[in-house]
Amino acid sequence: MHTPDCAILGMGYLGKPLAEKMFENGSRISALKRQSVSANLPVNLHTADLNHPRVFEADFWQTWADKPLWFCLLPPSAVADYPALLAGWLQLARNFGIKHIVYAGSTSVYGDAARPCSEHTAPDPQTESACKIYRVEKLLRESGIPNIDILRLGGLYCAKRHPLHSLLKCSNLTGAHRPVNMLHRNRAVAALHRAAVTPAGLRIRNIVEAQHPTQYNFYRTEAAKLGLPEPAFNLGDQSGGKTVYTVYGDFADLLL
Incomplete structure (x- = not known):
């Protein structure tokens, strides 16, 4: 499958390994990060204050104009007005005639109620962050861009950056028996790449590992792996939680 040239908004936890994978498969890459970063890749990398009211007038966006695929990996916490920023970014994409956008969303849009959640389940965002993500999903669906991938990612983890470290700072943790909806960073990058090389119109997918152990069992297993x-x-x-899964087969093999 052909890996297209791309532009990446957000060169952090997912952006750097994604850029590596795209480059290894022949993609020319432009990228934007809020702060300076070293990247041992031939990436056309810029930094910018995304809260600046005239950020989209900057000259560096011209390096994005010939990239037919754009990724958004930016979390809501990155800017003051996340939906407004992404609205401006989508307008820029339309101006450039971009044909494909891949958005790294979150399973948080389903809320916290104990229930099974597939792509056919009505979202119920409850936190401020989840509400912003869902508003951006709406902007994407209504953008008119021919190919839109909204990947609702589970909780990200890897050995270098693991949520276990935060949990170890707390005691008497709740939710021991709630199912986890986790996603290793390598699987997330693989899913983003697959979306990139298989444009298919509007596509919303839950990207969550197929196994859903309880939080207690998941984190004790991870602690043993990490020597913590x-x-x-x-x-x-005994409180319960949601179980997120996909009813589609196009990404399922990456999640086993």
């Missing part, structure tokens, strides 16, 4: 203590869960807490 087990987190202190309150095993008496």
Whole structure:
């Protein structure tokens, strides 16, 4: 499959390994990061204050004009007004005639209610961050750009950056028996790349590992792998949580 030239908004936790994968498969890459970063890749990398009201008038965007595929990996916490920034970014994409956008969203749009959640489940965003992500999903769906991929990613983890470290700072943790909806960073990058090389109109997919152990079992297993203590869960807490899965087969093999 042909890997197109691309532009990446957000060169952090997912952006750097994604750029590596795209480059290894023949893509020319432009990228934007909020702060300076070293990247041992031939990437046309710029930094910018995304909160600046005239950010989209900057000259460096011209290096994005000939990239038919754009990624958005930027989290809501990155800017003051996330939906407004992405609205401006999408307008720029339309002005350049971009044909394909891949957006790294989140399963947080389903809320916290204990229920199974597929792509056919109505979202119920409850946090400020989830509400902003869902508003951007709406902007993407209504953008008129021919190919839109909205990938609702599970909770990201890898050995270098693991949520276990935060849990170890707490005691009497709730949710011991809730199912996890996790996604290793390598699987996330593989899914982003697959979306990039298989444009298919409007596509919304849950990208979550197929197995859903309880939080207690998941984190004690991860602690053993990393040589860290087990987190202190309150095993008496019987509260439940959502289980996110995909009903489609186009990414399922990456999630086993």
